[in-house]
Amino acid sequence: xxxxxxxxxxxxxxxxxxxxxxxxxxxxxxxxxxxxxxxxxxxxxxxxxxxxxxxxxxxxxxxxxxxxxxxxxxxxx
Amino acid sequence: xxxxxxxxxxxxxxxxxxxxxxxxxxxxxxxxxxxxxxxxxxxxxxxxxxxxxxxxxxxxxxxxxxxxxxxxxxxxxxxxxxxxxxxxxxxxxxxxxxxxxxxxxxxxxxxxxxxxxxxxxxxxxxxxxxxxxxxxxxxxxxxxxxxxxxxxxxxxxxxxxxxxxxxxxxxxxxxxxxxxxxxxxxxxxxxxxxxxxxxxxxxxxxxxxxxxxxxxxxxxxxxxxxxxxxxxxxxxxxxxxxxxxxxxxxxxxxxxxxxxxxxxxxxxxxxxxxxxxxxxxxxxxxxxxxxxxxxxxxxxxxxxxxxxxxxxxxxxxxxxxxxxxxxxxxxxxxxxxxxxxxxxxxxxxxxxxxx
Numbered sequence: 001x002x003x004x005x006x007x008x009x010x011x012x013x014x015x016x017x018x019x020x021x022x023x024x025x026x027x028x029x030x031x032x033x034x035x036x037x038x039x040x041x042x043x044x045x046x047x048x049x050x051x052x053x054x055x056x057x058x059x060x061x062x063x064x065x066x067x068x069x070x071x072x073x074x075x076x077x
Numbered sequence: 078x079x080x081x082x083x084x085x086x087x088x089x090x091x092x093x094x095x096x097x098x099x100x101x102x103x104x105x106x107x108x109x110x111x112x113x114x115x116x117x118x119x120x121x122x123x124x125x126x127x128x129x130x131x132x133x134x135x136x137x138x139x140x141x142x143x144x145x146x147x148x149x150x151x152x153x154x155x156x157x158x159x160x161x162x163x164x165x166x167x168x169x170x171x172x173x174x175x176x177x178x179x180x181x182x183x184x185x186x187x188x189x190x191x192x193x194x195x196x197x198x199x200x201x202x203x204x205x206x207x208x209x210x211x212x213x214x215x216x217x218x219x220x221x222x223x224x225x226x227x228x229x230x231x232x233x234x235x236x237x238x239x240x241x242x243x244x245x246x247x248x249x250x251x252x253x254x255x256x257x258x259x260x261x262x263x264x265x266x267x268x269x270x271x272x273x274x275x276x277x278x279x280x281x282x283x284x285x286x287x288x289x290x291x292x293x294x295x296x297x298x299x300x301x302x303x304x305x306x307x308x309x310x311x312x313x314x315x316x317x318x319x320x321x322x323x324x325x326x327x328x329x330x331x332x333x334x335x336x337x338x339x340x341x342x343x344x345x346x347x348x349x350x351x352x353x354x355x356x357x358x359x360x361x362x363x364x365x366x367x368x369x370x371x372x373x374x375x376x377x378x379x380x381x382x383x384x385x386x387x388x389x390x391x392x393x394x395x396x397x398x399x400x401x402x403x404x405x406x407x408x409x410x411x412x413x414x415x416x417x418x419x420x421x422x423x424x425x426x427x428x429x430x431x432x
Contacts, residue, residue: 008154011312039157039403048122048158063118064301065308 001031003075006042006052012065013051020053023071031075082326089325090318093190093367096272100279101189102314104260105182107286110306111256112181114298115249122155125164125172131215138168139207142175152176153396157403166218167211170412173400174210177362178391179203182313186363187386189264190370198383198431202423206387206416213415218408248293255286313362320364328371337376343428345421351381352420355388356413359396365389380428388420 003020007013017035024031036042042050049063053071060074121141125134152173160169177183179200188196215222245253259282263275290299340347360368368389369382377385392413401409 012308039154039399042154043157043161043403046158046162048155048162049118050154064113064305 001029001075002056003031003033004054004057005033005035006045006047006054006059007035007037007050008039008042009037010050016051016053016065019066019068019071023068023075026068027072027075029075082329085329086322086325089328089367089371090321093321094318097186097189100263100275101185101260102317104256104263104279104283105185106306106309106313108185108253108256108260109182109309110302110304111249111253113305114302115253116245117243120244122159125159125168131165131167134165134168135171135208135211138164138171138211139175139204142172142207143179143181153399153403160404165215166222166408167215170214170408171207171211173412174391174416175203175207178206178387180362182309183362183365183390185260185264187366190366191373191382191386193265194432195379195383195386198427199386202383202387202427203391206419206423209419210412210415214408214411217411252286252290252293255282255289259283259286316361317363320361321367324364324368324371327368328375331372331375333375336372340372340377340381342378343380343425343432345425347378347381348384348424348428349417349421351377351385351424352388352417355385355420356392356417357394358389359393360389362390378428379432380424380426382424383427384420384424387423388416392416 003024005013005017005020007016013035017033020033024033042052045052045054045059047059047062051065052062053060053066053074055074055077061070121137125137125141155176156169156173159172160166184196184200187199259279262282263279290302294302339350355365365386369377369386372385373379373382397409397413400412404412
């Protein structure tokens with residue numbers, strides 16, 4: 001599983017990354033977590049509102065810092 | 078000497094923060110948090126990307142920017158995201174300009190410190206500049222735009238199969254209005270009275286806001302609202318503290334005479350200098366207001382002050398570089414030059430005919 005955090009390097013994006021890391025650990029997932037800073041790449045993904053979280057290339061969350069429950073829900077799928 | 082400077086910084090901190098935290102900053106942060114939580118950004122952005130008519134897209138971009146981003150760190154991805162999602166270049170650059178130059182937090186704080194005339198001038202000038210910038214970008218890059226937008230005749234949005242129609246519910250609108258009242262009431266109704274009168278007005282208004290919120294909104298949303306509000310506090314408040322301290326120190330360092338000759342009156346050169354100063358240096362949202370206040374006390378004219386208020390948060394050197402990286406050097410140059418020319422004109426015009 002590949003989890004990408006799309007963010008411009010803002011504090012909200014780092015908080016998102018921290019929560020993703022935490023949830024991944026809690027669930028014991030085998031996942032690669034990447035933080036994408038490149039604005040061109042973010043735009044190419046058609047993400048307008050950062051922070052966004054993409055799982056295996058598909059954008060699942062955009063525009064707010066997800067709660068841990070929210071992350072658990074999308075990562076359990 | 079060093080002690081003197083630190084003391085000046087601390088006095089500035091005491092003045093601005095103590096007088097503004099309760100009656101101005103708290104309601105402003107609550108309002109910004111509520112906007113992020115209750116106004117559907119997705120809806121605004123969807124229609125912005127889809128708006129075919131230029132004028133409609135421009136108006137939407139300018140109006141929506143008051144809501145979309147109250148924090149400057151999010152505006153470049155929003156604007157570039159819109160652009161690459163198929164929005165017209167004019168609309169994308171309007172968002173880039175209006176969101177930092179006239180967002181709700183900055184406007185409130187400007188009002189509390191510099192008065193309502195300056196706020197109205199700031200809103201009006203930001204909007205006029207936005208439309209001119211949008212128009213200039215559209216005209217200059219019209220060939221490129223034609224080529225870019227042709228393949229995607231109808232902007233497709235794979236993430237959203239159906240158009241979102243929900244902008245905000247009725248309870249959200251009422252709550253936002255109540256919040257605006259709680260923000261304006263203490264700062265305008267009780268402006269002349271003693272400080273405790275302001276706090277009293279603020280207290281009553283805030284209690285009403287929360288009674289309504291508890292009655293009308295589900296707990297889950299209230300929690301998100303508080304979460305978003307806390308984000309604004311955490312992001313902006315430290316910057317504001319540092320900013321105000323630095324402003325206090327600079328106010329002590331700058332010779333009054335220098336300010337009066339370089340930035341006083343309402344000449345074109347004073348306006349131009351203020352615009353350049355604002356365009357190059359970085360001001361975190363809200364810090365521009367105390368800075369301008371300090372300079373005005375030292376003798377800066379109101380016209381140049383307006384120019385600095387607009388370009389200070391709207392443009393900065395790091396901001397130029399980011400825009401150049403995302404949109405290309407040519408567009409960045411056209412944008413920056415247009416803003417500098419407009420800022421100078423607005424400052425000169427306002428100084429001569431408005432104030």
